[in-house]
Amino acid sequence: MTKRPSTLADVARRAGTSTAVVSYVINNGPRPVAAATRERVLAAAAELGYRPNRIARALRSRTTGVVGLVLADASNPYFGALARHVEQALERHDRLTLVGNAGYSPERQGHLVERFLAAQVDGLIIVSSDTAGDAAAPTGVPAVYVHHGPADGHAPVVAADNRAAVRQAVAHLREHGHRSVAFLAGPHDGGPVGVRREAWEAAVGGDPGSVLLRSDYSRAAADVLTRRLISEGALPRALIAATDEQAIGVLSGAWACGLPVPDRLALISLDGTPESAYTAPALTVTEQPLQAMAEQAVDLLLSLDGRAEPPAAALVPRRSCGCSE
Template sequence: MAKVTRDDVARLAGTSTAVVSYVINNGPRPVAPATRERVLAAIKELGYRPDRVAQAMASRRTDLIGMIVPDARQPFFAEMAHAVEQAASERGKMVLVGNSDYVEEREVHYLRAFLGMRVSGLILVSHGLNDLAAAEIEAWDARVVLLHERPEAIDDVAVVIDDIGGAQLATRHLLEHGHPYVACVGGTAETPSVGDPVSDHVEGWRRAMHEAGLSTEGRLFEAPYNRYDAYKIGLELLAGPQRPPAIFCSTDDQAFGILRAARELRIEVPGELAVAGFDDVKEAGLTDPPLTTVASDRSAMARSAVDLVLDDSLRVAGSRRERLKVFPSRLVVRQSCGCP
């Protein structure tokens, strides 16, 4: 059976191949409703399937969005990727996800691969955009949106939440329970100081402590972002002579590790130790006790990121405020902090 072509659709619909292309590609020129209906009916009757590869070669774009996350094993990044996938599907796009494992070379590898596939745009969920990645993006003149990270450069486009404000909310709440101070489990020494969410969480903790007239000296403990390393650090911290009365963790995954360490050491939470996290991943409501944490509207953030990365005016210079979308954070109170 001969392959159905765009010419066949045009003949059956009584129009030109150019008009058929406008209907299939939703532009660039408008098509009268009646003509559009004839073209769609002809496509259905003939069983025509557009050649997406040829379309990509012609338009230099595909129906794909590239997304790079630092660690797909962590619940927050997995849930964010799922939210982006849903938002992209609503726009008729598919998402390719790459996992960099916090390795710059892998991030650049995925950037090159996705850009070579002519993706419509890139959504980067990273902890500090490295120089190699930034140079690659500039060389390809790519549409890029940073998600979950504040931009260091004015030209960057980003969708973030109020990380500093959210950390302040959690720390203040723990202090309101009467604890003499709140310790913080933050990132590692390699954590970027500009734009990284975990750095902002630590800054929010510092501000809340200083507002209360409390020192942060010796009360910040470094840990990678995952529960496994936080668990090991928690065992040392909670078994030591200076066990803190309350801990704010810069991620929920770290908080899960602290809760596990406390349970293993038979330290009652929240009776002997109060714990709060940040991210409100689904698992946070299933821990024992359920975790008090800071939440954001991930679905709204994902929709905003997808809308921005598909925006043809993305590269048009604008003010920082116009190119930075900040979503509010809110405290989700559960039992790990001492609330009933």
């Protein structure tokens, strides 16, 4: 026979107090409760295995305590790390995170937003890579974009200072003696990668040796590109990769062809995901401030703070650029 879940009234009887007092303890208010009574209520709740009914609480407060998080691609370590920081920031405010994976599809992103709204989430955080439209158009539910959002969107966008990050990367490679610095972009110039490419063009100032390369945002595509460039004798001596996934593919292709990094190719990546420290050689990166971005997005969503400046991406020198670790 299935045991009936304990209720607020059960806890009140065990603690020898009223259900109102139990509610004040469980919900941390709105009225104060004496320390001894509070301890008695918490002990009774633990003994009975009581868990607050989130649905009942939602009906009373007209809020669910749930925030919908839409990820551009859950399999990409960059977005996975960002999602972890968003979830931790929401947890500190006693919010539950409901996660959906758009798989780089604007249509899927819009579908997830509709599903989350149907589930009556209290807010939306959309970690977007390339938005075809404003998935967070006015719905009466607060929303924030992270990493990227539509230029004419209704919700605020939290992103790192990508232009400053690129300028740092170019300057650092020039400190190593590289006049020409190539850039590996994606198949098109949408989203933050487009901003990074524009910043690179401005930083290299039309230098003819600073060539623009393109590949899909995958290790496999960048590996294939690198092998082809090596076979053609066209691989640059200094390269900035727009993403860690591409940079890891470049390292793979170079290793397969016996080309030494950094002796023949100096490489910097612009993401700085945790695993970038464990490649061979370790990647020099401009580390995206994922925790700061997540916390700023949650503060904006919950109206805890005003709009802040874009967080800076710090340069982390490692072996791939020619620095000694």
